[in-house]
Amino acid sequence: MKKISLLGSTGSIGTQTLDVIRDHPQAFSLVALSCGVNIELARNQIKEFKPKLVSVAKEEDAKNLQREFGKEVEFYYGDAGLVEVAKSSDADVVVTAITGSVGLLPTLAAIDAGKPVAIANKETLVTAGHLVMEAAQKKGVSLIPVDSEHSAIFQALNGEPHKAIDRLILTASGGSFRDKARHELQDVTVEQALSHPNWSMGAKITIDSATMMNKGLEVIEANWLFNTDYDHIDVVIHKESIIHSMVEFHDRSVIAQLGTPDMRVPIQYALTYPDRFARPEGERLNLAELGKLHFKDLDFERYRCMKFAYEAGKSGGTMPTVLNAANEVAVAKFLKGEITFLQIEDVIEQALHTHTRQANPSLEEILAVDQAVRARVMNN
């Protein structure tokens, strides 16, 4: 029985992780969970899965739940609660399905406690990839990708030596506005931006997908997870999201991983690796029915966030931290109707331009830059 601690249980990846646990009750159990403010759903999850440790965002919710559930469950709250859920249970693996760089400290805590991490929370690797990778290496802890592109690459690599890799090719759907030209993006609404053509995901990543920042974050994520430099990571637009990503080897052989868009597949693989469990209910891929798959080069002027992400990734130091923090706040502002869709790019560009890069930042420096950028962007 593999015991799981789940950060972000009430979100898109979180609830799909619970689907996987529910599908394989002999193999998996949930021993700890965290969520933010969706207490109604968390309450049902606690009743169904009976975790011993739970963290919520607010102290008041933690106190009320403690009264309700009694001694069987220990409740925590806030950022410190996330760290407890990550390190203090008897979990065999921690799934990071929380959104944003708030996932950094709990991820480091899980690694420090020697727990393998099934990593969906890409912002953690973007904001402090060098610290996360160094900690994982030092502790001998594995980071297993959940993000569909990185799971695809992980599966395509399947033990191939690093020296055999020539290029990683990430596929990008193009997001909600894949068929719109740049001049048509002036007045797009939040509702339109939240309508992804292929995937049902949380709000933040859906907006990232529409700006193409999601792919930018994923390029940085791939750089860390697969130790591959930016000149050997490409992106191709593939509107159907059937090929989840590819690896080109030195002999020009290209291995891709395909499947219908269903995040439960990479989530489950991250939990069963190196084994594969069945997903009998999963939708089969029918290529004949699809008929065609489409591919298109990425236009860096159309998708300016991609340019920012490659530049920030190549610069390294604190630049990816700035990219991520500015993006998180800009997306939150767009979702609240405070800025327009195209202003997301302007906010990020401005934050990157005004920042003085620090090389090889410590955890304290990363946290300070993250806070400073958030404060500046929030008040602008």
Ligand SMILES: NC(=O)C1=CN([C@@H]2O[C@H](COP(=O)(O)OP(=O)(O)OC[C@H]3O[C@@H](n4cnc5c(N)ncnc54)[C@H](OP(=O)(O)O)[C@@H]3O)[C@@H](O)[C@H]2O)C=CC1
């Ligand atoms: N959705 C997808 O298909 C994919 C997602 N990812 C990545 O996975 C991560 C999660 O994405 P997704 O599931 O879509 O996001 P959702 O917005 O659907 O869920 C986010 C989860 O994190 C919790 N949360 C958010 N902020 C806090 C906080 N400050 N403190 C405590 N809990 C918090 C939410 O709690 P609550 O709702 O209770 O407030 C919720 O449980 C992201 O990093 C994303 O990029 C990667 C690949 C695919």
Ligand SMILES: CC(=O)[C@@H](O)[C@H](O)COP(=O)(O)O
């Ligand atoms: C499901 C998943 O992994 C998302 O990150 C998805 O890739 C978003 O799709 P696009 O960013 O390609 O639109």
Ligand SMILES: [Mn+2]
């Ligand atoms: Mn992805």
